[in-house]
Amino acid sequence: MKLLWKMRFILRDYWKHYLLAFISLQAVAVLNQLPPWLIGRVVDEITIDGLTSQELLLYIASIIVIAIAIYGLRYVWRSLLYGASIDLVRSQRDRLFAHFTRMSPDFYQKHTTGDLMAHATNDLNAVEESAGGGIMTLVDSVIAGVTVLAAMIFVVSGKLTLLVLIPFPILIWATSHYGTAMHKTFGKAQASFSNLNEEARETVTGIRAVRAHELNKRQEQRFYDLSRETVTANQKVARIESLFGPTINLFFGLSFVIALMGGAWLIQRGEMTLGLLTSFTLYLGQLLSPMMQFGWQFSVFQRGNASWKRLEILFNQKPTVTDAATATEAPANHDLAFDIQSFQYPQAGAPVLNNIKLLAPAGSFIGITGRTGGGKSSLFRLLQRQFNLDSGSSITLGGIAIDQIKLKSLRSQMAWVPQEPMLFFGTIADNIALSRPDATQEEIEQAARLAAIHDEISHFTDGYQTLLGENGINLSGGQKQRVAFARALLTDASILLLDDAFSALDMKTEAAILKNLSAYRNAKTILLITQRLPELITADQILVIDEGTIKEQGTHDELLDRPDWYARIFRQQARTLLVNREGTTDTLPINEPPSLVSA
Template sequence: MKLLWKMRFILRDYWKHYLLAFISLQAVAVLNQLPPWLIGRVVDEITLDGLTTQELMMYIAGIMVIAIAIYGLRYVWRSLLYGASIDLVRSQRDRLFAHFTRMSPDFYQKHTAGDLMAHATNDLNAVEESAGGGIMTLVDSVIAGFTVLAAMVFAVSGKLTLLVLIPFPILIWATGKYGTTMHKTFGRAQASFSNLNEEARETVTGIRAVRAHELNKRQEQRFHELSRETVAANQKVARIESIFGPTINLFFGLSFVIALMGGAWLIQQGEMTLGLLTSFTLYLGQLLSPMMQFGWQFSVFQRGNASWSRLESLFNQKPSVSDAPDAVEAPANHDLAFDIQSFHYPMADTPVLSNIKLQAPAGSFIGITGRTGGGKSSLFRLLQRQFNLDSGSAITLGGIAIDQIQLKSLRSQMAWVPQEPMLFSGTIAENIAMSKPDASREEIEQAARLAAVHEDITRFTDSYNTILGENGINLSGGQKQRVAFARALLSNANILLLDDAFSALDMKTEATILKNLSAYKNRKTILLITQRLPELITADHILVIDEGTIKEQGTHDELLDRPEWYARIFKQQARTLLMENKDTIDSRSFNDSSTLVSA
């Protein structure tokens, strides 16, 4: 009943389905009482030698008509109940998926993908069983049980009914104890399934690394151990479930013994006929079914209650980043300004960024570099409002603080290309067009050409219609980066965020893309994070970020004149670049930026 109370606001949307189903159930319960009564009449008439063939045929015909009516009514209530439960769970599955898409990154730091998939599958399936079969058996057992009891009391004998009900309070107490244990045990079983699900997902996703490092046996052993834990947890659930049936049968066997002994005594006293005792035992047999159903639905509801509690814990979590009540649309002016006093990730004590000040006028090219782990990518995550800024810090777009701009509007101004891009199941064309679903094939191909991936795509047998595996597993790292880059260009966003987006590319392909990208200069704001400093030669402003703070900043030429990290690393990379291209580049100084651009 706790589960039904928790789900009351969802169930009320389907009240018509449930009401009609319950009316059908009540009709079935009433009709079920007629055959035992008719059979009792037949027995009494046979005992008195008063049954004619014509009367027997009428009794048989009546029972057949009742059976057909019950058949039709059962079809009606099953269709209504199970149809409603399926639609109910569909709506909750949609709600859960929408909830996942709205949650902030810190939510996904707390929950693994395997755990969330288990919630969306196993837990919702348990809820569906409760909303359909569980409610059906609950109502059926209540309606049928009370209807049978009424028939036993008013059509046969109230005394005998009271006698056979003596074992029932103990039965109800026992099933309550089993149910409490079931709730805890099933919750642990669902949690173990989540762990197993996550292990399978990680292995399949990282199959290249598993094979490359010969981790097959290790992963098989880990999966085997988790599988055993899951089986053991579910076996505990099965052992508890298996107690319900024998317990109910035991008490019903006792009730049947009481019925026969009490009925025989009442017949001897002249208070009951053999036909009535026959009807009574048939009614008692009908009472067994609701009680068995009661035991089964108790198990179903305990499963559903445990699963719904797990789902509620997800639904109750709110995104840490959301629109302000007075949030506005993104302005037409796309000047960016960063003033970050400090920023801490949730539950972290050490700031990731501190004292970051930057002006990025619309149409400018800003380069960001520095040692790995210095906090560069965190800057992009804050600009996209994946996390809230610490108090006293601000990032503005067109003079408006980004936390006062609607999230959807803010993010529509940006196209982000991460170092490890995410590709989805579908064709290459569909992946590129995700940023603009109504794009024509010509627009898709033009974006691919600018990303220097068009020729690679056309080499596939199905060209742009090539189906990609999970996360583009049939593409190389460089091809995936360029497909993601084409997607970003197709979006026509005003701000391009390139987070080490060329790390998997060779120098020639990188140079081609940078040349194509130069056509967007003064039209789009470009923020490029990179470890390859020659990419930043044409940047309007360059930041060197290390340990979360700006160590150097200025133009390429200004930074090159200073004997610090940027100049030292640039010269090392430039020397390597010139050595690799010594056949095409003369011995001019690698301090000459134009030489490196041509390289």
């Protein structure tokens, strides 16, 4: 009942379905009482030798008509209840998915993908069973039980009815006790399934790494162990669930014994006929079904309650990054200004950025470099408002603080290309046009040309209609980066964020993209994070970030004149490229920009 109370605001949208179903159930319950009464009449008339063939046929025809009516009404209430429960869970699944898309990154730091998938499948399936089969059995058992008891009391014998109900209080206590245990064990079973789901997802997603490092046996063993944990947890659920039926049958067997003994005694006293005892035992048999349903319903609702509690935990979590009440649309001016006094991630032990000041006029090219782990990518995450800025810090777009700009409007001004791009199941064309599904084939191909991937796509058998596997598994790392780059260019956003977006490319391909990017800069602001310093030669401003602070800042020529990290690393990389040109086999993982020779 707790589950129904929690879901009352959802269930009320389907009140017409449930009302019609309950009326049909009541009609079925009443009609079910007629056959036992008719059979009792037949037995009594046979006993006194007064049953004619015509009367027998009439009784049989009546029972057949009643059975057909019950058949039709049962179809009505089942279709209404199950149809409503399916649509109800569909709406909750949509709600859950929309909730996932609105949540901030810190939400996904707390929950694994496998756990969220288990919520969206197993938990919602358990809720669906409660909203459909659970409510059906609850109402059916109540309506049928009350109707049968009324027939037993008022049609047959109130005395005998009281006698057969003696074991029922103990039966109710036992089923309630089983239900409490079921709730605890089912919650653990769902949690173990989440872990199993996540293990399977990680293995399939990282299958290349698993095979490359010969981790097959290790992953098989991990999955085996988690699978056994899941089986053990579900076996505990099954053992408790299996107690309901035998317990109910045991107490009903006792009730039947009482009915036969009490009925015989009442017949001897002349207070009951053999036909009425026959009707009574048939009514008692009908009461068994609601009680069995009552026990099963306990199991279903405990499963649903445990799953709903897990879902409530998700629904009650709110995104930490939201639109301010006074938020406006993004301005036409795209000048960027960073003034970050300090920033640290939620639950982190120390700040990742300190004293970051940067002005990036619209149309400028800003290069960001430094050692790995220095905090460079955090700038992009803050600019996109994946996290809120700490007090005292600000980032402005066109002079307006980004937390005063609507999220959708702010992010629509930016196109982001990460080092490890995410490609979705679908065609190459679909992936390029992800944020512009209305883009023409010509526009898609133009973006691919700018990203230096058009020729390779054209050589595929299906061209732009080539179907990609999960995360583009049938493409190389460089091809995936360029498809993501084409996607970013197609958005025609005002600000292009490139987070080590050329790391998987060869020198020739990178040179072609940088040349195209140079023309693209005319009306766009470009922020490029890279470890390859030759890519930054033409940057309007370069930042060297290390340990969360700006260690160096200036143009390429200005930084090259200083005896610091940038000048030292740039010269090392430049010498490596020159040595490689002379035919030496030693290479370093850096790319050759189109302007390096002149540099």
